[in-house]
Amino acid sequence: xxxxxNVMTIGTLxxxxxxxxxxxxxxQRRGLMSxxxxxxxxxxxxxxQALARLHFIRASQWLGFSLDxxxxxxxxxxxxxxxxxxxxGEQKLTSVRRKISRLQQIERAxxxxxxxxxxxxxxxxxxxxxxLNDGVEDATTDKHKVR
Amino acid sequence: xxxxxNVMTIGTLxxxxxxxxxxxxxxQRRGLMSxxxxxxxxxxxxxxQALARLHFIRASQWLGFSLDxxxxxxxxxxxxxxxxxxxxGEQKLTSVRRKISRLQQIERAxxxxxxxxxxxxxxxxxxxxxxLNDGVEDATTDKHKVR
DNA sequence: CTTAGACCCGTACCTCACTACGGAAGCAAT
DNA sequence: ATTGCTTCCGTAGTGAGGTACGGGTCTAAG
Numbered sequence: 319x320x321x322x323x324n325v326m327t328i329g330t331l332x333x334x335x336x337x338x339x340x341x342x343x344x345x346q347r348r349g350l351m352s353x354x355x356x357x358x359x360x361x362x363x364x365x366x367q368a369l370a371r372l373h374f375i376r377a378s379q380w381l382g383f384s385l386d387x388x389x390x391x392x393x394x395x396x397x398x399x400x401x402x403x404x405x406x407g408e409q410k411l412t413s414v415r416r417k418i419s420r421l422q423q424i425e426r427a428x429x430x431x432x433x434x435x436x437x438x439x440x441x442x443x444x445x446x447x448x449x450l451n452d453g454v455e456d457a458t459t460d461k462h463k464v465r
Numbered sequence: 466x467x468x469x470x471n472v473m474t475i476g477t478l479x480x481x482x483x484x485x486x487x488x489x490x491x492x493q494r495r496g497l498m499s500x501x502x503x504x505x506x507x508x509x510x511x512x513x514q515a516l517a518r519l520h521f522i523r524a525s526q527w528l529g530f531s532l533d534x535x536x537x538x539x540x541x542x543x544x545x546x547x548x549x550x551x552x553x554g555e556q557k558l559t560s561v562r563r564k565i566s567r568l569q570q571i572e573r574a575x576x577x578x579x580x581x582x583x584x585x586x587x588x589x590x591x592x593x594x595x596x597l598n599d600g601v602e603d604a605t606t607d608k609h610k611v612r
Numbered sequence: 613c614t615t616a617g618a619c620c621c622g623t624a625c626c627t628c629a630c631t632a633c634g635g636a637a638g639c640a641a642t
Numbered sequence: 643a644t645t646g647c648t649t650c651c652g653t654a655g656t657g658a659g660g661t662a663c664g665g666g667t668c669t670a671a672g
Contacts, residue, residue, distance in 0.1 A: 370598060373598065373599070373600045374597050374598055376600070377596070377597045377598075377599075377600045377601040378597055380571070380601060381571055381574065381575055381601060382568075382571055382575075391594075391597070394594070395594060399591070400582055400590075400591035400592075400593070400594070403582065403591055403593045403594055404579055404582040404583065404591075404593060407575055407578055407579045407582065407593055408579055410575060411572065411575045411576060411579060414568055414571055414572050414575060415572060417568055418565060418568045418569060418572065421561055421564055421565045421568065422565060424527070424528055424529055424561055425558065425561050425562060425565065427528060428528055428529075428554055428557060428558045428561060429558060431554055432551055432554045432555055432558055435547055435550065435551040435554065436551065443547075444546070444547035444550055444551075445547075446547070446550045446551060446554055447538075447541070447542060447547070447550055449524070450521050450524045450525055450538070451517060451520065451521050451524075452520070452524075453520045453523070453524045454524040454527060454528060
């Protein structure tokens with residue numbers, strides 16, 4: 319027998335997890351959470367499993383997983399699919415590392431431009447603007463799509 | 466007298482700059498580029514200034530500026546507004562640095578999880594999943610919105 | 613008993629940077 | 643002259659992750 323402790327409405331659930339009511343409903347529509355049966359003509363209630371699910375989703379999002387990916391992770395939860403989960407984690411790790419190094423490139427370029435602007439110059443001439451006009455790409459010649 | 470050299474159609478312009486025709490037209494609608502007058506019933510033509518503008522936009526985007534911000538940068542181009550430009554650059558630099566350190570946090574957490582999964586364990590238990598269930602936040606206790 | 617505040621539900625709207633669609637008209641080569 | 647690629651122009655759709663609205667129903671407090 320399951321004890322039903324800490325029964326909550328959607329509003330309490332949402333507040334407890336630190337998300338909006340609409341967000342919970344959105345996750346339900348996305349299939350990331352189930353909608354509990356509603357008692358005849360009444361109000362649905364949520365338990366700690368639902369709360370745990372929300373925590374799982376937010377933790378995964380924090381790590382950079384998209385909602386689609388989170389859906390995938392969730393299918394791995396019921397079973398001993400640790401290898402698959404690790405695989406997903408490794409892929410995400412790779413993509414995070416790529417993002418970091420791209421941002422570090424940007425950081426170097428931007429820092430250089432700002433430095434050049436700070437050290438006095440002709441006043442009718444702005445090194446930052448000049449670089450933007452010529453196309454920046456200082457650090458690495460790296461053809462790519464911006465998106 | 467202005468020599469009109471390298472006169473291009475929108476298609477040639479776009480291809481030269483490495484963007485789509487629709488993208489150029491989109492930038493015009495956004496007010497980032499002007500639309501040249503069109504000769505009676507004919508086809509508009511674009512010169513090197515238009516190309517330079519496109520380069521400017523793409524270089525700025527590469528540095529992480531949004532199209533709105535680029536619009537702002539462009540208003541600073543005609544004049545000696547180097548200080549304002551530098552200010553914008555510094556703000557962007559700050560935000561880039563914030564993104565980097567957030568991603569580095571994620572990298573540490575994710576790496577740790579993946580490592581734990583790789584070193585053998587009970588097989589009916591997945592450290593990665595367990596952490597997601599409990600809410601990750603290893604590295605820093607840092608309340609924040611995911612978006 | 614009335615009223616305030618949640619909840620239920622579907623639908624529409626938001627941001628950002630594009631991308632696609634469709635019909636008319638122009639231009640270049642065959 | 644015909645084919646076939648561009649251009650022109652407005653409008654609409656995409657994806658991600660929600661947020662907002664509005665009308666109806668429930669529940670708890672006074």
